[in-house]
Amino acid sequence: MLTPDYLDTLPDALVELWQQVEDDILRDIARRIGKMPDRDTLTDTAAWQAWRYEQMQACHQDVLSLLSRYSGKSKAEIRRMLLDAGLATLASDDALYQAMGFAPSAIDTNQALNNLLNAGYRQTLGSWQNLTATTASTVTGELERVLDRAWLQVSSGAFSYDVAIRRAVDGLATHMNGVTYPSGHKDTLEVAVRRAVLTGTNQTCAKLQLARAEEMGCEYVEVSAHAGARPEHAVWQGKIYHRGGAIVYDGVRYEDFETATGYGTGEGLCGWNCRHNFYPFFPGMSVPNYTADRLAELNARDIEYNGQKYTRYEISQMQRALERRVRRFKRQYLAEDAAGVDATAAAAKLRAARRDLNDFVRATGGRNNSVRTSVSGFGRSQASKATARAKAYEKEQERAILIERLRNAGNLPKTAQIHLTPTAIDVDSLGFDDEHINRQREHGVTSAQAKEWIKNAKISITVWNQHYERYIGEEGAVYVNLEQNEIRTAFSSDEFEGALPTLIEEMRKNGLLR
Structure with missing residues (x-):
């Protein structure tokens, strides 16, 4: 067998x-x-x-x-x-x-x-x-x-x-x-x-x-049984059959081997992709390998995943699907690379697919089969390059998500460009509109303070058709008129109002502020 x-x-x-x-x-x-x-x-x-x-x-x-x-x-x-x-x-x-x-x-x-x-x-x-x-x-x-x-x-x-x-x-x-x-x-x-x-x-x-x-x-055979059998095979696995027609022997009925199991057909025992087999059995002398309880265990929904119970067959099919995804994205990465197109997105999908497969195997107590995920030409070098691309892509995606969170928190228009690394500017060359900042607005901010806040800013925001750059930090906010190379306004965090406090809180939640 x-x-x-x-x-x-x-x-x-x-x-x-x-x-x-x-x-x-x-x-x-x-x-x-x-x-x-x-x-x-x-x-x-x-x-x-x-x-x-x-x-x-x-x-x-x-x-x-x-x-x-x-x-x-x-x-x-x-x-x-x-x-x-x-x-x-x-x-x-x-x-x-x-x-x-x-x-x-x-x-x-x-x-x-x-x-x-x-x-x-x-x-x-x-x-x-x-x-x-x-x-x-x-x-x-x-x-x-x-x-x-x-x-x-x-x-x-x-x-x-x-x-x-x-x-x-x-x-x-x-x-x-x-x-x-x-x-x-x-x-x-x-x-x-x-x-x-x-x-x-x-x-x-x-x-x-x-x-x-x-x-x-030998007229009798016992069919093997295994966890993860497809449903139509699970009904006949692990049982004893008679070759040559159904028969009653010593008070026990034995079904016909071919009729019960579909032996000789593509859908039945030893047919397409079937992993069942059989072996000789002698009633009264041989001891059955499978009891009714054991067969029930093999066919039971006893594997928990994501809060639901599955049979081993269902779990195996889910794992096969995840393995095919890994192969698919490996092949996609190599094919895109061969075609000369940017394979970064494929690398990110591959990284996610491998993570999903590994998580699934750990959660269900299975094992990885490298043969089912291997792709010719995808060796250590390709894996290393794909991983590096994927990490860079994921980092960029995380960056994009954070920017949108800040945009929503600050009630900023789509045209506003948010820079997680504040835009570099020659602080010493900047003018300071003292009339507007202190006499009209009464913010009580010196030129030195405003320039220091620019240096300590955690983000900057380009607005008004790229005419202004806003520098936002924990100490205060500074708005620079880029055309005139002048600090148009500046005010301390004590005066933050409107959407600014919400923006600051979002920055703090995402580690941009202490």
């Missing part, structure tokens, strides 16, 4: 290999999109069509070349996986048979088992080769689609050149089809390889197990 954990990690090496293929293709396409002609060339339909055709032909050839470099590694990895899995599942079942006094034949002397193993390899490899044979045309179709959309957006004036490029690249980073099934359904390379390899391996091992059961005369 292959355990659920074994099956979960079984395709990882091959998936990682083909994730690299997918990511390399994405960056190549992004570079091509980034070289899209400017708007003047785009309006020349003949020139645009010629460039577009050239890019599609080159992309098709590059993908074929890339696939050929990985085909040998894929064949070897598929053979290794099937052989390891086949030997492991037979060894597990044979240990149970031997404990019951049976003597299973060695696999190297059993031609029927070897034939099944080789047939499983050929079928799994053939399925994968049939899918990857569609990759070049599928990817070229994706390039054609995004180029045509970008051309329409730019030539019509709906979007600027840079925005159209970024939208095209981001769309592919989110989802780029890499294979086309005979039904016409399209999927990414990553999804297709995981499904093909996991399904092919599990089905091959199941056939080996059933052949061994026939050899040993």
Whole structure:
């Protein structure tokens, strides 16, 4: 029997290999999109069509070349996986048979088992080769689609050149089809390889197990169970079934193996992406591995997250979604960088996605799977650069939010420019309107005091069509007429009224004042 954990990690090496293929293709396409002609060339339909055709032909050839470099590694990895899995599942079942006094034949002397193993390899490899044979045309179709959309957006004036490029690249980073099934359904390379390899391996091992059961005369099997099973599988996992029809034995009814579990169908046991398996069982001799209470525990809503209870399956699906977000923004960052557009926003989204995933894993008691978030070309150097960009972006966003808070607190118009670092000014050269400040307004402020308040100001605000600069601090406020290079008014904090006290309080709340 292959355990659920074994099956979960079984395709990882091959998936990682083909994730690299997918990511390399994405960056190549992004570079091509980034070289899209400017708007003047785009309006020349003949020139645009010629460039577009050239890019599609080159992309098709590059993908074929890339696939050929990985085909040998894929064949070897598929053979290794099937052989390891086949030997492991037979060894597990044979240990149970031997404990019951049976003597299973060695696999190297059993031609029927070897034939099944080789047939499983050929079928799994053939399925994968049939899918990857569609990759070049599928990817070229994706390039054609995004180029045509970008051309329409730019030539019509709906979007600027840079925005159209970024939208095209981001769309592919989110989802780029890499294979086309005979039904016409399209999927990414990553999804297709995981499904093909996991399904092919599990089905091959199941056939080996059933052949061994026939050899040993075993009519009953117990199906494995695991937390996080999809609901339609949870109803039959962990139970004992009879091969060859439902039966009552020793007063106990055993349902038919294939009918109950859907074995042999894509939706059932050992079907698409299924991590369940089975093993021999002898009523009256074997001890069931799963009690009703244990199965209830596996299917229970016993994981708390954000004040609600979830099953392990629901939690696993939530984690998969968060993992896909991390990969998406890694790919988006690399693709935007390859296309020559600013990837700062993508870096910030990636940082937030990683934070969300880590928080979720800690809160739910799960574990991070680096394979599911890895992206070829995104190593330590790229991670460091992306993090630096994200931090700078977040700092700028925090700065923008603070400025808006100050604007609202000070009842300032949208045209007012708020500077968290006060605008530099030659204080010594400033004139001082003593007539207005002290005789008319009676503020009782000296020129030296006002200039000192400017030096100690925590923010400054440009107003009145950039004619005035207001310097605000804990000691007082000073308004400078920039055109006349003169302090027009100044007053101490004791005279703050209107919106100024609220502005000062907001500054204090945000650490701008002690």
